[in-house]
Amino acid sequence: xxxxxxxxxxxxxxxxxSPDVLTPPSDYLSWIQHPKIQAxxxxxxxxxxxxxxxxxxxxxxxxxxxKVINMTSYNYLGLSSHPExxxxxKEALEVYGLGASGAPLLSGTFDxxxxxxRRLAEFKQKEDCLLYSSGLGGNLGAMQGLLRKGDILxxxxxxxxxxxxxxxxxxxxxxxxxxxxMKSLEAMLEKSKGKRVLVAVEGVYSMDGDLARLPEVVDLxxxxxxxxxxxxxxSTLMFGPNGRGVAEHFGVEEKIGxxxxxxxxxxxxxxxxxxSNAAIINYLKGYSSxxxxxxxxxxxxxxxxxxALEIATRDSTLRDKLWAxxxxxxxxxxxxxxxxxxxxxxxxxxxxxxxGEMLMQFAADxxxxxxxxxxxxxxxxxxxxRRFRISVSSQFTKELMDEALNIIEDVIAKGLHD
Numbered sequence: 423x424x425x426x427x428x429x430x431x432x433x434x435x436x437x438x439x440s441p442d443v444l445t446p447p448s449d450y451l452s453w454i455q456h457p458k459i460q461a462x463x464x465x466x467x468x469x470x471x472x473x474x475x476x477x478x479x480x481x482x483x484x485x486x487x488x489k490v491i492n493m494t495s496y497n498y499l500g501l502s503s504h505p506e507x508x509x510x511x512k513e514a515l516e517v518y519g520l521g522a523s524g525a526p527l528l529s530g531t532f533d534x535x536x537x538x539x540r541r542l543a544e545f546k547q548k549e550d551c552l553l554y555s556s557g558l559g560g561n562l563g564a565m566q567g568l569l570r571k572g573d574i575l576x577x578x579x580x581x582x583x584x585x586x587x588x589x590x591x592x593x594x595x596x597x598x599x600x601x602x603x604m605k606s607l608e609a610m611l612e613k614s615k616g617k618r619v620l621v622a623v624e625g626v627y628s629m630d631g632d633l634a635r636l637p638e639v640v641d642l643x644x645x646x647x648x649x650x651x652x653x654x655x656x657s658t659l660m661f662g663p664n665g666r667g668v669a670e671h672f673g674v675e676e677k678i679g680x681x682x683x684x685x686x687x688x689x690x691x692x693x694x695x696x697x698s699n700a701a702i703i704n705y706l707k708g709y710s711s712x713x714x715x716x717x718x719x720x721x722x723x724x725x726x727x728x729x730a731l732e733i734a735t736r737d738s739t740l741r742d743k744l745w746a747x748x749x750x751x752x753x754x755x756x757x758x759x760x761x762x763x764x765x766x767x768x769x770x771x772x773x774x775x776x777x778g779e780m781l782m783q784f785a786a787d788x789x790x791x792x793x794x795x796x797x798x799x800x801x802x803x804x805x806x807x808r809r810f811r812i813s814v815s816s817q818f819t820k821e822l823m824d825e826a827l828n829i830i831e832d833v834i835a836k837g838l839h840d
Contacts, residue, residue, distance in 0.1 A: 427456040428778040433801035442676035462782045465797055466787070473503040480794065481766075487799040490554070490794035491811045491826050498768055500817040501730040502690030511690040514725030522667040522718035522832050527707070530718030537800060538728050539695070545731065546644075546666060546681050548697035552706055557655060557684030557711035560694025562588035564682060565622075567710030569594035569704070575615040577622045578602065580630065582653060582757035585622055591711075594620075601627075604638045611646040625668030629803050629811065631765030633657075633668055640677045656769060659688035659734045660741050688734065691727045693719045705712075743816040744768055747823065750813060753826040758835040768814040771798075772834060776806045784810070784834050791829045810834070 435450035453459060469481040470810055474495040482488045501507055514534065524530030543551035545736055554560035565588025569575055573594040576584060580601045589596045597614065600606035611619065623634040636652070643650045654667040662670025665682070669675045680702075685693035696706070707714060715768045734740055748768045755762055762772040772780045778799055785797040795810045 426663050427453060427458045428462070428782070429779075431706060431800045431805075444703065446710065448475070456783075458779070461786070462778075462797075463800070465782075465785050468794075475500070475503055476815050476819070476822055479650035480793070487688075488792075490789070491822050492705045493814075493826060494794055494796045495812055496656075496687040496746060497817070498688045498813065498815055499690070499692055499730075499734055500815060501688065503739075504690070504730065504733060506733060507690060507726045509690055509728045510729035511722045511726035518520050518721035518725075519719050524718065525714060525715050525716065526718045532718070532721045532724075533723045534721045534728070538724050538731075539730060541728065541757040542683075543675055543697050543766035545735065546683075547698040547702040548681060551695050551697045552703050552710070552713055553724075554694040554696070554711070554713055555716045556692065557686055557694035558584040558587075558837040560684070560696055561585050561653060561682055562591065563712035564680060564696045564706065565589050565594075566712075568592070568680075569618075569620060573620070574609065575620045575622065576610045576614065576619050578624065578634070581622055581628050582655070583704055584630065585653065585832060590651060602632070602635050604642060607639065608642055608646075610800060611642060611648060614645070614648075619643075619646065620651055621648050621819050622651040622653065625654040625661065626767045626769060628656050629771065629798065629809075630812075631767045631771060632763070633671075633766045636668060636672045637674055640674050644677065650677065651680040651682065652678050653682045655682070655684040655687060656767065658683040659731075660744060660815045661770065665738075665741055666734055685727050688761060689727050689730045690728065691723050693723065693727070717798060719798040742818045743765030746815065748814045748819045750820070751812065751818075751823055751827070754823070754829055755830070757820065758827070758831050760830075760835060763809075770812040770814065772810040772812065772830070772832070774808050774810070774838070776808065778808060780837065781808045782808075784837060787837075788829050791833065793826050793829045795826075 430453055435447050438447050442446055471481060471487055472479045474497045476492055479487045479489055479493040522530040539551040539553050549739050561584035565585055569592035571593035574587040576596045576600055577598045580596040591708055597610045599610045617690055623639055625634055652669055657667045659665045663669045669678050680698045682696050685691045763771045764771055779796045788795055798809050
């Protein structure tokens, strides 16, 4: 193993055969301590000491502060540090304190939670909405609350782990169709005739940046009398004429049974929400464990999120800037003859290929130059499609993008093409 450390990944050590459940596998302990693996792991969990703006600061290994161009943050619209958002959170902090200090059904529901849920439901054009303390908890809780043993959950193979974990907890049978492959989806639906079926897709797939073929998914689901669920984590506030997401972008909102969104990306905060018909939202309150057994979201955060929703929807300024920046960066990257996969969104992969060693060397070199762009390795992506992933922000300036493109050209493009 020592000479082939980078040919292994976390996927190889999932099963623990140690006699003590509190002791990791011995081969994992040997692998994780290998110098090449230690060098790779240094990129993850780095400490930011400023807000997640386009220009940020991180601590280096010696504890010093280092300025970087931040192209990894999900702060797509810059709302995390927007002055109006910060002021709204500050004012609520003075009134409500730091946390809700209770589960929603007991003592954790505040007027802010009720009002924000109402506004989100109205925004998503659904009857009601449930707020969760985390995005992962929202997806997981919706699946676990909606589905039962004997039901069928059909998912695109690239759906987020939170949906898979929720399906596992529900006891439903899970079937996966090939990514955006409608023949594969139809085969799964044909196989599931006579069962209660939920079809789940993502609006924007988070590692590839492409969109669900939503009109076709909806048509097939209707044909087979299956319900539909869309995870709009990477598309809410950005896609569609009003920013409601990929379902609005394709004009099929009224056909979507459940719309999920996260509050940690374009909203700039933390949490998640599920919008659907009023009856099923009320039902979920009794059966969605991450909702009724978790502390409710912080009221101060909720106040900031309400202001973020207001800012993002009062005009199209922020998303117009986001899409202009996305187009500029994509053109620059394509001019460098880089492989961006099938990206159709503000999520832009730079696909390196099968070499983990090359990926980590590029990561080290671009960070030395001041570009914070994290490597994405197997098993998060296929072993032959290791990559970097740019998250475009409306905060990017032309100067920052040009500087980043110069670094990418010098390190990645030349490294791949030489």
